[in-house]
Amino acid sequence: MSCPDFELLSAYADQEVSLEERRALEAHLPDCSKCRNQLSQLGLVGKLVCPPLPAEIQINPRPRTRPGWWERLRQLADSPVVHLVTTQRQRRSRFGAAQMAKIAGLFALPAMFMCISPDRSSLTAFLLFSALGLMLGLPLRQFGEEVALLASLQRGRCLEEIVGTGTSAQGLLDGLALQGLLQIGRAALAVWPVLLLGTLGLPLQWQVTAWQLELLWLPGLFGLFLSGYYFAQFLQVWPGGGLQRILVTLLVLSPSVLLLTGLPGAFAAALAIGILARRLAISGLNNPVRPRAVALHKRNPLVRSFSQNPIARREMSRLAGQVGGDWRRLMAWRASMMVLPLAWVLHATAAPYYSWPDVFAIGTVQFCALFFVRSAMRTLPAVVREREQQSWEILLQTRLSLRSFVHGWLQVCLYTVFSEGLLAILALTGYLLALIPSDNWSVAGPALLLLPAASLLGAYVGLAISAASRNARQASQSLMLWSLSGLAGWLTVLGLVRGAISRPASSWGLLAVYSLIPIGLVLAARARWQLRLLPCIDPDEGQQLLPGARYNPILLCLDLASLAGLFYSLKTWEQLREVAEVSAATGSSLLIAAALGWWLLVRMPVASLCEAALGGRINLLMGGILGMLLGESLQMAWKLCPMEIAGFSAETTPVALQFGALVLGIVLGAVAAGKLPISEIRVPILVARLRWTALTLLTGVAASLWVWSLKLPQQPTSSPPPARRGYAQQLSQLYALLPHPELNPSALLVLDEQLPQLGAPQAQDDDHGAGARRYIDLLSMVAKQQARRENWPRTLNTLRWCLMCQAVSPGYLSDGRYFKQEFPIFEDLRECLNRAPLDPAQARGLIGQLMDLHSLQNELRGIYAEYLDPFQALGYAPGLPKWYLERERAALSLAKARADQLIAEGKIRYLTEHGNEELLSDVRYCELTKRQLHNPGLSSMVQSAAREGTWREGLALLVAIKLYRLEHASQWPDNLGQVQSYLPRPVHCYTRADDQFTYRPGFLADGEHSQNLFTEEQIK
Amino acid sequence: MSEALSLALVGPHFRERGSSMSLVERLRSGQAEALQAFIEETQQRAYGLAFSILQDPHQCQDALQDAYLTVLEKIHQLRDEASLRSWFSQILVNRCRQQMRLPAWEEMPERVEPPRCLAEKLDVQAALAQLTPIERTILTLREVMELSYQEIAQVLGIPLGTVRSRLANARARLLQKLSQDGRAAR
Structure with missing residues (x-):
């Protein structure tokens, strides 16, 4: 080896x-x-x-003392990161006092306008969606900064530095959270009082729920912020491992499951997300992962495939850098953020759709506003940032066309807004599918298309404002002012439209939505046209793209005074309606017209004079208005000292004065607007400049004509107007305008106002309206309200309307079935007759109504048609011989003829006592007919009709007796014959079988049945 | 019979009647003298380990203070008493890394300043200082803390093969340096 x-x-x-x-x-x-x-x-x-241990090293660890919660909070607020963020914020001065006031105004203004409306469902919807929008918008806006800060620290490799300097990861995250919470608290506290005040304007039966929701809103907002913030931070430091991916999925999905348990579940979910995400974020910060070096624009596949437009690519890369992670993280985070507000709004809209008819329209409008503002905010830095970085001139000299520049920014804006707003659209669609009846989809569905339109418009407006501003601060101020004035303008137009067509409630919400379309189109077209001038605009030269974007502090007093005036008029509004009996639509239109007039004739001239005094210029429109004012003054002077001027007659002189002053004012305005020397005034220049003025004037004239055509408040005339023929159709129309007013007491007020004093009744009025029965129900509710207020003359009037509607009510449903509803108004009528001072003309009218047999005949025919006609027409027993069926039919016809005869003679008592047997006493009938006639349903219907007839006769007799006493110095009649002359036909229900009449004061008796028609006090 | 079963049979007095409590148990019960005993037992080696990373006695003192405090606070998280040494090594290494503000070993500077203390200006220490930080740390963990390769890999979060190769490399370089000085030959 x-x-x-x-x-x-x-x-x-x-x-x-x-x-x-x-x-x-x-x-x-x-x-x-x-x-x-x-x-x-x-x-x-x-x-x-192993090195030797130096002698000077002494290891003697002492246990760390744990600081209390207050000390820890102070440490958090004092951490270097918090100071860093605070300094950044102070530079941008977000949510300062002025901003808070603006935000409060933004919400107070529409709420105030909606308080004018007698139907408060739109106010409810507005408050609801405002709360929802704020709940979504405020934390999303706020997260951006904290998360971007952490991301930038991470990118710049400073995060580890900060974590290493004794600031623990926990302290870093919690310090940022605390700072964000303080910021969001300031913004929320500006809006919350407005929401609470708005709740006061809601109908009583909604107030309890509304208070609960409003009180839950603030903790909900804070909870949402904290959980969303920690979740976002966790996603920043998320290493993206398999286990963590599962955790994130669970985190995102868990609220949806918990949502099933309702609002408490959602709060618990938010809490759980917050705690878990915080722990994970801290551990992620303590064990950081090196970010892989990927080209910024390659991080997001959407960005990669997005566009070849250099502006879009640059901005999307910047955006991807701000977000810190990839777009999946962003979407996951936003999905989880939707949960709590959705839970909140679902809890709020647990009431069925029909009780909130305007909720969808208002929601759409508010989401449109949200999309508009967000898009505008997105494109706002387009030119301004280039100017601040001094790269605008360089950009203009490149080969990049202006068209590409604008398109690039549009692409960026639309991508951003729709990645954020996708969930909002999904939520709205879900709401549409779940809560709105399917027959309303066709009208509500297209409203969703408004969202992209609003976004596009916002993008254009943002670009335009950006082009006309010197720096970012000025641009954001301009946008705020433009949004506010746009909102006020839209509300004014809406009020005018609503007043002009006098259609409250159900249709105006939709109108509100669709009235946005032309406004949006006009504004977008104008902004597009202006954008062609983009490179030529120099804000330093004062060439404002959008005039009037500055706000002079001197005008603050003026605007405060105007708001106070508007509030005062709101306060006097209810009294005005009580006294003058104007309809709600006319009244609100008048109020808005007055506000508009005040704006045009007082506020704008004074503002212009202020500006002129401060060195500004009087613009074209102001010239015209000042001219009009001058004309008015000249006219007044001429009235004081009439004379013929330059050949004008006495009739034409005032007109000539007015016209002359107007032209003078406009020319002066035109001259002043362009600093044009008088000597250089030429017709083409003037025509070009007068074009907009002419349009404005035309609008003004049309508006004033319309105001003139309004019915001004008047005291009710002494003689009541005669009843109108065909009023039943009007009743049904009225009914259509008041969907489910039992849920909305203010609608009853509308009904009360629209009820004219009843003259001579015309019972034979036709009725094709299906809503009359419903209307009767409403009328009886109105009567009860009036009786509660002890307004007896009005109660009597309302009850007479009830009677009349009942007389013409056809008693048939749309499918042909007979439908009779018991109207317990007779007891109310008796009570009212005992209390109300009786007017002779009104008493005779009432007697005519009560003694009218037409309705009773109609009713009985209806009953027989329901029960007996099928047998007559079809042959109920096919096997029976023909002669037998003919006998049956003959018997039925005779029965009905007999009933008609009894009624015609006024012998209603027979129907009451003996039901159907009496009808057939002298008619030969066979067994089948007899069985059908003894049908318990039929008997009870006949008896109930007869009881009603009895009531009518008794009450007519009571009115006749009162009439007699009125004309005979309060003497009681000795016998019935004395009062018979007041009645159109003899009263039979209180005569005995032998046609004898028993009467003693206070009691009308017919032997077996006696009815106490008078109160004990009256007998004495 | 397993320990759990014997505990269940004999009851809670088993420990008191039996042998004295182990060091870990005494640390868990929060006894100050237990920590002192632990410090006395381990401070020499711990200093070696800390010095191999930080190369500065004052910074070593801070790291040791914090590490012993962490032991006292987190001793309840230790599951296996036998792995006390590797657990403590991990705490100390993390603390030293945190003190150097270094997220990863790769980012540790190759060159460190030579030791300032005269007493440490020995040729061995000079030779050690010329090793890379990871080699120095692995060598210290093996030779001073007497951890197995597996434990070293766990403490430093690196693969087992890397531990073996880096350790051999460190030893070879150290021996080479020392043999150049003639010390190894003596």
């Missing part, structure tokens, strides 16, 4: 060789002195290696 290598000898010396190696070596060693020598030297090494 040749000499073994040194490694084998070394292992042999340590007895770490295999059996075969040992045998071979032991066979070789006795023959080889060199190997024996080496082996003996190996034995020496051990004695040489």
